[in-house]
C-alpha cells in the first residue's frame with residue numbers, strides 16, 4: 001500500500017508550534033523533494049502492526065532489528081512536558097530516525113538544503129525515516145497524542161545532538177550524500193519470486 005504524505009514549508013511564527021503553520025498560500029513539498037533530502041515513507045496498515053507481513057519485510061530488508069513503542073500523551077509519558085520540549089529542540093542523530101505512527105498524529109520538521117523548515121504531517125499508518133545527520137525536530141499537533149513504534153538498525157541510540165552540530169562527521173556525510181541516500185537491488189522471497197528492495201540506511205553497504 002503506497003500513499004502520499006502531506007508536507008509543507010512553514011512560517012516563522014513563534015505561536016503554538018502544534019498548529020500547522022502553513023504559509024499563505026500554502027507551499028507544499030512533494031515526496032520526491034523529501035526523498036532528495038533523504039526522507040523516506042511507507043504507508044502501512046497499523047491495525048495489524050503486530051502481524052503485518054509488509055512491516056516484517058521492511059524490517060528484514062532495512063535491518064530494523066530493534067523496536068519499541070512510545071505513547072506520547074500527558075497521562076502516560078513520564079516527564080511529558082520536558083520530553084516534548086526536548087523533542088522540539090532542533091537536533092540531529094548519529095543514526096536514522098525511524099518512526100511508525102500506530103495511532104494519533106505527529107509533525108516531523110526537517111531542514112531543507114537552504115535551511116528552511118519543512119513540516120511533515122504523519123498519522124496512523126505512516127512509517128517515516130529521517131537520515132542520520134539531518135537537522136530536525138518533533139511535535140504533537142493539537143490532539144496532543146501519538147503512539148509510535150521506534151525502530152533501529154541494531155541497538156537503540158537515543159542521543160540527540162542539538163544544533164549547532166555542523167562539525168560532526170555524520171553532518172558532513174549527510175550534506176555530502178543526502179541526495180543519493182538509497183540504493184536499489186533485487187530481493188528473493190521464500191517462494192523464489194523476486195522483488196525490488198530500496199535500502200535506505202546509508203550506514204549499510206549497497207552490496
Ligand SMILES: CSCCC(=O)/C(O)=C/O
Nearest residue numbers: 070087099136137138148
Ligand atoms: C515519535 S518518537 C519521539 C520523537 C523522537 O524520538 C525524536 O528524536 C524526534 O526527533
Ligand SMILES: [Fe+2]
Nearest residue numbers: 093097136160
Ligand atoms: Fe530526533
